[in-house]
Amino acid sequence: MTTLRIENLTRRFSGQTVLRDVSLEVPSGSTLVLFGPSGAGKTVLLRLIAGALEPDAGRILIGGRDMAGVPPEERGVGMAFQNFALFPHMSAFDNIAAPLVARGVPGARVREAVEAVARLLKIDHVLAHPPRALSNGQKQRTALARALVAEPALLLLDDPLRNVDAKLRFEMRLELPRLLSGRGATVVHVTQDYREAMALGDRIAVLDEGRIMQEGSPADIYLRPATIGIAQLFGDPAVNLLDVVPAADEGVHVALSGRRLSLDPGYAHAAGRACVLGLRPEAIGFAPDPAAPDAVPVTVEAETPLNEKIVTLVVTAGGREILVSRPLGTPGPAMGPAAIRIDSARALLFDRATGRRIAPGRSAPAEAAA
Template sequence: MSIQLTDIVKRFKKDLVLDGVSLDIPTGETLVLFGPSGAGKTVLLRLIAGVIDPEEGSIALRGQDMAGVEPEDRGIGMAFQNFALFPHMDAHENIASPLTARQVPDATLKERVFEVAHLLKIDHVLGHKPKELSNGQKQRTALARALAAQPSILLLDDPLRNVDAKLRFEMRLELPRLLREQNATVIYVTQDYKEAMALGDRIAVMSDRGIAQVGTPEEIYLSPANTQIARLFGDPAINLLDVTVQAGPKIALSGAEVVLDAAHTGAVGQDCILGIRPEAIKFVPADAPGAFPVEIEAETPLNEKTVTLAATQAQREILISRPAGTPGPVSGTAHIAMDASGALLFDRASGALLPMAGKAIEGEVA
């Protein structure tokens, strides 16, 4: 393993920030740390970097215990949110600084600096001092400095936060390629679920002072370990409805029966929360199989899709997503049907995902 974290505990005075965090990250993997603000993502990066020390637990890099090893001796490339650029150096000198420290030949140094600067679209400001750069340019300069050194381990703390939407989208496509070429082991922090899905070989979802679930983007999206994680992934957010599973298995919504996957048989008789993605719900004729009535409350166009907010007869709100340009009702009564093949059931009391017969919950659950 390139990075091994074992039972990490971190406190700030009386506040417990991380409680028993363990992670194994193999060489060459990009692991995304994802979660809401305050979940401890940046703290975990700073512990790995050696900027702060844990109260308990161990950190090993490339098989070596890092206890007592200074940050500059850990062989890590870092790009944090606060930029940390040298104010007396221009952008070119900042990016080149780790290469200069290693006495890399000038020709190689210049080639490497221009390569990453061009990728990040800051080659036109290489002669500018940090005070002359926008926040987005500063952030890209800090990222370029981390990439230029080609370290075997990279810690990237939301490095595209201040970048405009177009460039951020482009970087989601380009960064994975660059990181694969370097064969770097990467921990990438973000609060953007789309970025997490695009960049991560695996995603570690942080919550409640620890890691709630680790898995591939597909595993996290299709089998979230609990309702909290389910809400974090998806735009519009997943529909979560209180239901009681009946024999079949099936549930009742607005006077109609919705048949569930047979693998949900174990939940018959339980009070559950049904999780159904908005894209799994369609407008249908009133006489279509499984159709039930809803009242249209609002419609919002979102570029590539249109999202409709509707209410069931019991006044439970449901989001329906359809491709932009697809016709659909904008007011009054309509009928919808669910594709329940991908429906999820969660325990109503704990919010935990209920297992399906013959199917394990995908990803590692803490």
């Protein structure tokens, strides 16, 4: 059983700090997703764990052992790469067998193990082919097989689903947990796709500019994002952001197109501050009765279906654009005037100056954990 601990890791490249005081702990057998835009430092962090780079400060402990000065071949990790990094001059079989051969496993056992993992990944029919004769999907599966075959206690996945088409990516996303479960491996998975992060992570660490911006379960990140930036990164279409100033008389509310939108009374402490209201498209619906007090009048401008949802672009009287989404097959309004209704229990509130989320006060006990 292997726990990965990262303590105050810092790494600079020619004077530029690409990782700044990063600390993480990945419990044995769980999956941590490192999520962030390109250039956030995810890949550097993974290479530090793999041993391709040495940190300028901080420690990496794999299974309690300090990895300072330990070369990659002695860290006992498996790794899959975004560009697959297959050995071009070897067959798929030899690629997958490489970790076993290095450990001096006898030939018959190598063949057995390679064929077993290849069957699991459905590439047993292409084992004799060189990488250039494989399709993209097969290359990706070969790279995964190579990372898995020696049953490493720590598995590093560097955006392995990025370079395959949408259909394969989806298939692999559903299949990956099944491949990993039962092996008991501790997994660090790097991705830029928020869906992949939500689907595969027991925990997600959001990295930006070399810092960890938030670490938590997928539900923490999606429902209680620490900053506006994180809220924007998770969700498609992205969260709607509206500048508001909450007022606290007879409950807490914000003004929206002349209507009052009531917020959780726990937000009373934010009254009078310049805030940003974050509304996820799925937290907004169309109001059957435009005259209702909680209905906000809008103009429907366009309807754009998206992945079994229908996304509607509406504009308020004040010219604010809002995206509304609803499941495919549910009725929606025609182009032109309509009204929306906002599920204020799912609204997020951020401080406009700092960009940080404002947590509601005591009246909402469910939020206390955040």
